[in-house]
Amino acid sequence: MTLPADSLDGVALDAPTLLQLARDVLDTEADAVRQLAPRLGEPFVHACRLLLACRGRVVVLGMGKSGHIGGKIAATLASTGTPAFFVHPGEAGHGDLGMITTQDVVLALSNSGETAEILLILPMIRRLGVGLVAITGDPKSTLAREADVHLDASVAREACPLGLAPTASTTACLALGDALAVALLHTRGFSREDFSRSHPGGKLGRRLLLHVADVMVKDDRLPVVGEGASLTEALLEITRKGLGMTAVVDADGRAVGIFTDGDLRRVLEKVDNVRTVGIADVMTRGGVRIRPDVLAAEAAQLMEQRRINALLVENADGRLIGALNMHTLLDAGVI
Structure with a gap:
């Protein structure tokens, strides 16, 4: 112009x-x-x-x-x-x-x-x-x-x-x-809840109304491998699901750790042959968890505070039911 x-x-x-x-x-x-x-x-x-x-x-x-x-x-x-x-x-x-x-x-x-x-x-x-x-x-x-x-x-x-x-x-x-x-x-x-009921549309409504359960990746789209998986298997799962991470679970379906793209870069700096590495040896143990009934906006705040890009979602029994990352929240209009 x-x-x-x-x-x-x-x-x-x-x-x-x-x-x-x-x-x-x-x-x-x-x-x-x-x-x-x-x-x-x-x-x-x-x-x-x-x-x-x-x-x-x-x-x-x-x-x-x-x-x-x-x-x-x-x-x-x-x-x-x-x-x-x-x-x-x-x-x-x-x-x-x-x-x-x-x-x-x-x-x-x-x-x-x-x-x-x-x-x-x-x-x-x-x-x-x-x-x-x-x-x-x-x-x-x-x-x-x-x-x-x-x-x-x-x-x-x-x-x-x-x-x-x-x-x-x-x-x-x-x-x-x-x-x-x-x-x-x-x-x-x-209250904020009262306010959200009169603002269901637009970004404001999404920030106030959407919970983690509404935006998380779950079921067949959830990247997950067992703790006995190799690093190669974990990388294939990350590639297939496209979330930039995979959860690592035990035999009961409870998350024991998480492995992200950032973890991979750090591993490549230290390991010559990734084919010989098990995921349990390089994953981040524990990982930050969140419940599905928490507001999605709070999940975004938690990730910013902890300087992480992904969260695991578990139910009241401690079982893994989903995951989300910043891109998930961006796509949902939460941030």
């Missing part, structure tokens, strides 16, 4: 200026978020109590950029144990208000606190008798005054040099929404 020139339509694209503008934006938005913390107090606690007591769902409202932030807040709440969804205020005034029930709590977002579409449906929301939490940038606004709880997300200035585009204000609102979600998550005792 051809990189753009240093100017565009006669406007200089000065690298130091571009970088300074970007740094100013990040500094402004970081300051806006930092200024939220000292303001937190009883209103935040009251908001958390309202949301925790909700028997229905949290209905998030917001127009324009606040609506985009509201959608993300609703998604974060829903994925961390607080059922929530986003309703567009403009659509709410044309029928979608019926999505709000008397069991719900409304979380309304508006930087000005005077968003016409929200104020239009405010009387109907109040008539339902539902709790109303407002996040605005103006504590004296109509929405702030009408809400059961108001959370102040005001900012000193926008990061936009024109002072017009919602930038620092939307970042502050998003951060405040995250603060609510995390506070609720902790209070509910929401």
Whole structure:
């Protein structure tokens, strides 16, 4: 791809200026978020109590950029144990208000606190008798005054040099929404297992849901030789199964050791004729074991900590039932 020139339509694209503008934006938005913390107090606690007591769902409202932030807040709440969804205020005034029930709590977002579409449906929301939490940038606004709880997300200035585009204000609102979600998550005792149930897809879901039993090589694909096998027989088994290792078992099927590609390189440095060597003489005795009910992500962590590339999997009786290596975990999307 051809990189753009240093100017565009006669406007200089000065690298130091571009970088300074970007740094100013990040500094402004970081300051806006930092200024939220000292303001937190009883209103935040009251908001958390309202949301925790909700028997229905949290209905998030917001127009324009606040609506985009509201959608993300609703998604974060829903994925961390607080059922929530986003309703567009403009659509709410044309029928979608019926999505709000008397069991719900409304979380309304508006930087000005005077968003016409929200104020239009405010009387109907109040008539339902539902709790109303407002996040605005103006504590004296109509929405702030009408809400059961108001959370102040005001900012000193926008990061936009024109002072017009919602930038620092939307970042502050998003951060405040995250603060609510995390506070609720902790209070509910929401666990990693709970989190995994709402994230079954993608890499995150695989890391949280997959156990060693789900990804290990087993049955006919499991490389294994008896402890009386020769090194040559072990090498043939490693080649056939393609796992870069073989388990070594005794007559009862219990693993007594492991032999890997790395072990082979070390043997070749010391032995002139591999045909005369028994696997029991060169294997790594014992080997690191893991149970099948352990999370696959923990298996990856164990291998990294021990600086090894393969694990043997044994059941509660100590019998070998599988094996895995880093490539197995990579193929499963765990790492």
